[in-house]
Amino acid sequence: MVLSGHCLCKAVTYTIDVEKPELVGYDHCDDCQRQSGSSYSLVAVVPKAKVSIKGPTKSYASPGSSGKDVHRIFCSECGSPIAHDPDAAPEIIAMKAGTLDMEQKKKLVPQAEIWCVSKLPFVQEKLGKQFDHMPQ
Numbered sequence: 001m002v003l004s005g006h007c008l009c010k011a012v013t014y015t016i017d018v019e020k021p022e023l024v025g026y027d028h029c030d031d032c033q034r035q036s037g038s039s040y041s042l043v044a045v046v047p048k049a050k051v052s053i054k055g056p057t058k059s060y061a062s063p064g065s066s067g068k069d070v071h072r073i074f075c076s077e078c079g080s081p082i083a084h085d086p087d088a089a090p091e092i093i094a095m096k097a098g099t100l101d102m103e104q105k106k107k108l109v110p111q112a113e114i115w116c117v118s119k120l121p122f123v124q125e126k127l128g129k130q131f132d133h134m135p136q
Helices: 030-036
Strands: 003-006 013-016 023-027 041-047 051-054 057-063 069-075 081-086 092-096 112-114
Touching: 030 041, 030 069, 030 081, 051 081
Parallel strands: 023 112
Antiparallel strands: 003 013, 013 051, 023 041, 041 092, 057 069, 069 081, 081 092
């Protein structure tokens, strides 16, 4: 099975040649809150080599907690966030799981929360694994 998704305007589409993500979780970092416009970002971590993104994208890079850049990939037409690609972990990419096709995202089971140090106090859900920062 191949995972697939698209941005809001459907100008950007992607496929991921995996059965399921390596990890699904909530990213509570301040940058993800700002990019998503919400209290956290639902991410699906997959091997970068298995991802094919087509369509007009732009990228914004800023230093992450490692000091290395995190590239935030988004549709250049509608602005939908598609993924964040950390230079500190070049083998993976964190896809914005809300952009997966509907039937696929309904089957996701979030397992972990990262950057809980930035978790907003009104977010009451607690997943099994919680990390103050990035897991080592």
